[in-house]
Amino acid sequence: MKVITIPVTPFMQNCRVIACDVTGKAAIVDPGGDADKILSVINSNELTIEFILLTHGHLDHVGASTELAKSLNVEIIGPHIEDKFWLDGLPMQAQMFGFEPQSGFYPHKWLDEGDVVELGELRLTVKHCPGHTPGHVVFHEPKSASVLVGDVLFKGSVGRTDFPKGDAAQLKHAIETKLFTLDDETRVMSGHGEDTSIGYEKRHNPFMSGRFG
Template sequence: MKVFTIPVTPFMQNCRVIACDLTGKAAIVDPGGDAEKILAVVKEKKLQVEFVLLTHGHLDHVGVSKVISQSLDVEIIGPHIDDKFWLDELPMQAQMFGFAPHTAFLPNRWLSEGEVVKLGELKLQVRHCPGHTPGHVVFYEPASATVLVGDVLFKGSVGRTDFPKGDAAQLKHAIETKLFTLGDETRVMSGHGEDTTIGYEKRNNPFMSGRFG
């Protein structure tokens, strides 16, 4: 699996363009802003984008999803339906975070625990990991031992839970049961900051060890 990382928005959110090595088919994960930068990478790498994937409904992860979808004539898939209220409230989110005005939209398809999204020869396993938001999902690609986690887990930290319908206990449970059950070598690609591994976070993450939070 090829991965191209494009930091977008003033929050430096890691939009990822993932592609199947064998077929060149690609997906854009969490296009939060700067559509022109994302589309330029797609064009430069000659990628055949099949769909947009969303981990959750926060503006810095979804902000240009509709623009990308319309520009490339592809569907938007995800997150889990429990994040519908976040997508409905995109105009409010834009105002709250000082972004340009955004209109609400809904994906073409919601995702649920246990689904598999196929991208060429890649099989992305969907794991529902609520806590940061109630409908947050992550995408695990077993062949490359890579998991795209949005804002669930960061290097040395975890996602905030002080937003509406956030839940710290729920988030910790999701990490323990949906992420820490993966192999220690699994590469963790977070929505902000640098990559990490499951093993590193098991050993060092203070929020999961009980040292903080």
């Protein structure tokens, strides 16, 4: 699986463009903003975008979704329907965080635990990991031993749970049962900051070991 990371918005959110090495089919994961920047990367790499994937409904992860979907004539897929209220609230989110005005939108398809999203020869398994937001999902691609986790897990940290409908106990349970059950070598691609691995976070993440939180 080819992965191109594009930091977007003042929050330096890691928008990812992922592509099947065999077919060249590609998808955009969490286009939080800076649509022109994302399109430039897609064009320079001559990628064929099949769809847009969303891990959750926070503005810095979805802000360019409708613009890109219209420009590329593709569908938006995800997150879980429990994040509908975050997408409804995009105008308020934009005002709170100083972004350009946003309209609410819904994806063409909501995702559930166990769904499989096919991208060329890639098979992205959906895991529902609530806690940061109630409808947060992650995408596990076993062939490349990779998981796109949005804001669930970071190197040495975990997602915030002080937003509406956040739940720290729920987040910890999701990490333990949905992520820490993956192979230690699995590459963790977070929504902010550098990549890490499941094994590293099992050994060193202070929020999961009980040293913090």
